[in-house]
Amino acid sequence: MTNTRGFSIIELVIAISLASFVLVGVATIAAQMARSQVEGIRSGTATGWSLVSYLSMAKEIEDSNVLAFPTAHGQSSDSIVVCKNWSRAMGALPGALLDPTGVGTVIQFCVDPTPPVSPETGFTLRRYSYTGACPCPGAPGACNAVPATCNASPAAPWTESSVVGYRLEKIPGSYTGAPNVFLRDNNIGGVRLRYVIGRQTATTNEPTVKFTTFDFGISMQKQFSSTLD
Numbered sequence: 001m002t003n004t005r006g007f008s009i010i011e012l013v014i015a016i017s018l019a020s021f022v023l024v025g026v027a028t029i030a031a032q033m034a035r036s037q038v039e040g041i042r043s044g045t046a047t048g049w050s051l052v053s054y055l056s057m058a059k060e061i062e063d064s065n066v067l068a069f070p071t072a073h074g075q076s077s078d079s080i081v082v083c084k085n086w087s088r089a090m091g092a093l094p095g096a097l098l099d100p101t102g103v104g105t106v107i108q109f110c111v112d113p114t115p116p117v118s119p120e121t122g123f124t125l126r127r128y129s130y131t132g133a134c135p136c137p138g139a140p141g142a143c144n145a146v147p148a149t150c151n152a153s154p155a156a157p158w159t160e161s162s163v164v165g166y167r168l169e170k171i172p173g174s175y176t177g178a179p180n181v182f183l184r185d186n187n188i189g190g191v192r193l194r195y196v197i198g199r200q201t202a203t204t205n206e207p208t209v210k211f212t213t214f215d216f217g218i219s220m221q222k223q224f225s226s227t228l229d
Helices: 009-063
Strands: 066-069 079-084 105-112 123-130 158-169 182-185 190-199 210-219
Touching: 009 079, 009 105, 009 123, 009 158, 009 190, 009 210, 079 182, 105 158
Parallel strands: none
Antiparallel strands: 066 079, 079 105, 105 123, 123 158, 158 190, 182 190, 190 210
Protein backbone atom coordinates (compact mmCIF):
# COMPACT_ATOMS: atom_id res chain seq x y z
CA MET A 1 0.00 0.00 0.00
CA THR A 2 1.44 3.35 -1.06
CA ASN A 3 1.10 6.39 1.24
CA THR A 4 0.52 9.70 -0.60
CA ARG A 5 2.27 12.56 1.18
CA GLY A 6 0.41 15.98 1.21
CA PHE A 7 1.57 19.48 2.06
CA SER A 8 2.58 20.20 5.60
CA ILE A 9 1.21 23.19 7.53
CA ILE A 10 4.58 24.93 7.29
CA GLU A 11 4.69 24.53 3.52
CA LEU A 12 1.17 25.91 3.18
CA VAL A 13 2.01 28.91 5.38
CA ILE A 14 5.15 29.64 3.33
CA ALA A 15 3.26 29.31 0.05
CA ILE A 16 0.44 31.59 1.22
CA SER A 17 2.94 34.14 2.53
CA LEU A 18 4.83 34.24 -0.76
CA ALA A 19 1.59 34.51 -2.71
CA SER A 20 0.50 37.38 -0.45
CA PHE A 21 3.74 39.27 -1.08
CA VAL A 22 3.32 38.82 -4.82
CA LEU A 23 -0.32 39.91 -4.66
CA VAL A 24 0.53 43.01 -2.61
CA GLY A 25 3.31 43.91 -5.04
CA VAL A 26 1.06 43.53 -8.07
CA ALA A 27 -1.70 45.56 -6.39
CA THR A 28 0.76 48.33 -5.45
CA ILE A 29 2.12 48.57 -8.99
CA ALA A 30 -1.40 48.56 -10.43
CA ALA A 31 -2.49 51.31 -8.02
CA GLN A 32 0.54 53.45 -8.89
CA MET A 33 -0.13 52.98 -12.61
CA ALA A 34 -3.78 53.90 -12.14
CA ARG A 35 -2.89 57.04 -10.13
CA SER A 36 -0.34 58.04 -12.75
CA GLN A 37 -2.88 57.50 -15.51
CA VAL A 38 -5.55 59.55 -13.75
CA GLU A 39 -3.05 62.30 -12.92
CA GLY A 40 -1.89 62.36 -16.52
CA ILE A 41 -5.45 62.70 -17.79
CA ARG A 42 -6.20 65.47 -15.28
CA SER A 43 -2.98 67.31 -16.13
CA GLY A 44 -3.63 67.01 -19.86
CA THR A 45 -7.19 68.24 -19.48
CA ALA A 46 -6.14 71.23 -17.34
CA THR A 47 -3.30 72.09 -19.71
CA GLY A 48 -5.39 71.81 -22.87
CA TRP A 49 -8.26 73.78 -21.39
CA SER A 50 -5.87 76.46 -20.07
CA LEU A 51 -4.16 76.73 -23.47
CA VAL A 52 -7.47 77.51 -25.15
CA SER A 53 -8.32 80.04 -22.43
CA TYR A 54 -4.85 81.59 -22.70
CA LEU A 55 -5.30 82.19 -26.42
CA SER A 56 -8.56 83.98 -25.64
CA MET A 57 -6.84 86.10 -22.95
CA ALA A 58 -3.95 86.94 -25.28
CA LYS A 59 -6.40 88.03 -27.97
CA GLU A 60 -8.21 90.34 -25.53
CA ILE A 61 -4.92 91.91 -24.41
CA GLU A 62 -3.85 92.40 -28.04
CA ASP A 63 -7.16 94.08 -28.88
CA SER A 64 -6.91 96.46 -25.90
CA ASN A 65 -5.77 100.08 -26.24
CA VAL A 66 -4.88 101.01 -22.65
CA LEU A 67 -2.90 99.12 -20.04
CA ALA A 68 -4.48 100.78 -17.00
CA PHE A 69 -2.52 98.67 -14.48
CA PRO A 70 0.40 98.30 -13.88
CA THR A 71 0.93 101.99 -14.48
CA ALA A 72 4.73 102.26 -14.85
CA HIS A 73 7.19 100.68 -17.27
CA GLY A 74 8.92 97.70 -15.65
CA GLN A 75 6.30 97.38 -12.92
CA SER A 76 5.13 93.82 -12.25
CA SER A 77 2.01 92.45 -10.61
CA ASP A 78 -0.24 89.41 -10.39
CA SER A 79 -3.04 91.55 -11.87
CA ILE A 80 -3.47 93.59 -15.04
CA VAL A 81 -6.30 95.89 -16.09
CA VAL A 82 -6.84 96.63 -19.80
CA CYS A 83 -9.35 98.86 -21.61
CA LYS A 84 -10.77 98.40 -25.11
CA ASN A 85 -11.94 101.17 -27.46
CA TRP A 86 -10.35 103.84 -25.28
CA SER A 87 -7.33 106.13 -25.34
CA ARG A 88 -6.10 108.67 -22.80
CA ALA A 89 -4.53 110.58 -25.67
CA MET A 90 -8.03 111.44 -26.90
CA GLY A 91 -9.30 114.74 -25.51
CA ALA A 92 -8.77 115.55 -21.84
CA LEU A 93 -7.86 112.96 -19.20
CA PRO A 94 -9.00 110.32 -18.52
CA GLY A 95 -9.44 110.18 -22.31
CA ALA A 96 -12.26 109.25 -24.67
CA LEU A 97 -13.66 106.48 -26.83
CA LEU A 98 -11.72 105.78 -30.01
CA ASP A 99 -14.97 104.90 -31.72
CA PRO A 100 -17.72 107.19 -30.37
CA THR A 101 -20.36 104.85 -31.76
CA GLY A 102 -18.99 101.90 -29.75
CA VAL A 103 -18.61 101.10 -26.07
CA GLY A 104 -15.60 100.88 -23.79
CA THR A 105 -14.73 97.55 -22.18
CA VAL A 106 -12.60 97.11 -19.06
CA ILE A 107 -11.14 93.73 -18.11
CA GLN A 108 -8.94 92.51 -15.28
CA PHE A 109 -6.86 89.33 -15.36
CA CYS A 110 -5.49 88.23 -11.99
CA VAL A 111 -3.98 85.34 -10.03
CA ASP A 112 -6.17 84.17 -7.14
CA PRO A 113 -3.80 83.75 -4.14
CA THR A 114 -6.19 81.32 -2.41
CA PRO A 115 -4.22 78.11 -1.59
CA PRO A 116 -5.44 75.08 -3.52
CA VAL A 117 -7.22 72.21 -1.76
CA SER A 118 -5.16 68.99 -1.73
CA PRO A 119 -4.49 67.06 -3.94
CA GLU A 120 -4.77 70.05 -6.29
CA THR A 121 -1.75 72.29 -6.79
CA GLY A 122 -1.15 75.76 -8.15
CA PHE A 123 -3.46 78.75 -8.35
CA THR A 124 -6.40 79.98 -10.43
CA LEU A 125 -6.09 82.69 -13.09
CA ARG A 126 -9.34 84.68 -13.21
CA ARG A 127 -10.97 87.16 -15.58
CA TYR A 128 -13.12 90.05 -14.30
CA SER A 129 -15.37 92.52 -16.07
CA TYR A 130 -15.72 96.12 -14.86
CA THR A 131 -19.26 97.48 -14.53
CA GLY A 132 -18.49 100.84 -12.92
CA ALA A 133 -19.15 104.31 -14.22
CA CYS A 134 -15.49 104.99 -14.93
CA PRO A 135 -14.81 104.26 -18.62
CA CYS A 136 -11.21 103.18 -18.01
CA PRO A 137 -10.06 102.93 -14.37
CA GLY A 138 -6.54 103.63 -13.22
CA ALA A 139 -4.19 106.58 -13.12
CA PRO A 140 -3.78 109.08 -14.69
CA GLY A 141 -7.11 110.83 -14.71
CA ALA A 142 -10.11 111.32 -12.48
CA CYS A 143 -10.96 107.60 -12.48
CA ASN A 144 -8.34 106.06 -10.23
CA ALA A 145 -9.81 102.69 -9.25
CA VAL A 146 -7.31 100.05 -8.15
CA PRO A 147 -7.56 96.41 -9.31
CA ALA A 148 -9.96 94.22 -7.39
CA THR A 149 -8.66 91.67 -4.90
CA CYS A 150 -8.49 88.44 -6.85
CA ASN A 151 -10.89 85.79 -5.53
CA ALA A 152 -14.02 83.90 -6.54
CA SER A 153 -16.30 86.76 -5.44
CA PRO A 154 -14.84 90.13 -6.49
CA ALA A 155 -16.21 93.29 -4.94
CA ALA A 156 -18.39 95.60 -7.01
CA PRO A 157 -18.03 97.16 -9.53
CA TRP A 158 -16.04 94.09 -10.68
CA THR A 159 -17.75 90.83 -11.60
CA GLU A 160 -16.12 87.53 -12.54
CA SER A 161 -16.98 86.37 -16.04
CA SER A 162 -14.67 83.36 -16.48
CA VAL A 163 -11.62 81.42 -15.29
CA VAL A 164 -8.60 81.52 -17.58
CA GLY A 165 -6.46 78.77 -16.01
CA TYR A 166 -6.28 76.17 -13.26
CA ARG A 167 -3.16 74.75 -11.58
CA LEU A 168 -1.10 77.83 -12.39
CA GLU A 169 2.36 77.98 -10.81
CA LYS A 170 4.73 80.92 -10.82
CA ILE A 171 8.18 80.54 -12.33
CA PRO A 172 11.03 81.06 -9.86
CA GLY A 173 14.14 82.85 -11.06
CA SER A 174 15.96 86.13 -11.41
CA TYR A 175 14.01 87.45 -14.41
CA THR A 176 12.56 90.95 -14.27
CA GLY A 177 9.39 91.03 -12.19
CA ALA A 178 9.91 87.55 -10.69
CA PRO A 179 7.89 85.85 -9.48
CA ASN A 180 4.90 88.02 -10.49
CA VAL A 181 3.04 86.81 -13.55
CA PHE A 182 2.52 90.12 -15.41
CA LEU A 183 5.08 92.78 -16.32
CA ARG A 184 4.37 96.09 -18.06
CA ASP A 185 6.82 96.57 -20.93
CA ASN A 186 6.51 99.84 -22.84
CA ASN A 187 9.27 98.66 -25.18
CA ILE A 188 6.77 96.32 -26.83
CA GLY A 189 3.77 98.53 -26.08
CA GLY A 190 2.14 95.88 -23.94
CA VAL A 191 2.70 93.26 -21.28
CA ARG A 192 4.89 90.23 -20.67
CA LEU A 193 3.63 87.21 -18.77
CA ARG A 194 5.34 84.16 -17.30
CA TYR A 195 3.75 81.15 -15.60
CA VAL A 196 3.30 77.42 -16.00
CA ILE A 197 0.25 75.17 -15.98
CA GLY A 198 0.97 71.92 -14.14
CA ARG A 199 3.43 70.82 -11.45
CA GLN A 200 7.09 71.84 -11.64
CA THR A 201 8.29 69.52 -8.87
CA ALA A 202 8.29 65.73 -8.95
CA THR A 203 6.32 63.62 -6.46
CA THR A 204 6.22 59.94 -5.54
CA ASN A 205 3.10 59.39 -7.61
CA GLU A 206 4.36 61.61 -10.44
CA PRO A 207 8.16 61.25 -10.67
CA THR A 208 8.15 62.78 -14.16
CA VAL A 209 6.98 66.39 -14.03
CA LYS A 210 4.31 67.49 -16.49
CA PHE A 211 3.76 71.18 -17.13
CA THR A 212 3.38 73.70 -19.94
CA THR A 213 5.28 76.99 -19.81
CA PHE A 214 3.66 80.26 -20.90
CA ASP A 215 6.36 82.89 -21.50
CA PHE A 216 5.29 85.58 -23.96
CA GLY A 217 5.28 89.27 -24.70
CA ILE A 218 1.98 90.66 -25.99
CA SER A 219 1.83 93.97 -27.87
CA MET A 220 -1.41 95.94 -27.62
CA GLN A 221 -3.31 98.03 -30.14
CA LYS A 222 -1.88 101.34 -29.03
CA GLN A 223 0.77 103.86 -29.98
CA PHE A 224 4.14 102.62 -28.74
CA SER A 225 5.32 106.10 -27.74
CA SER A 226 2.19 106.81 -25.69
CA THR A 227 3.09 106.98 -21.98
CA LEU A 228 -0.53 107.70 -21.07
CA ASP A 229 -1.95 104.43 -22.45
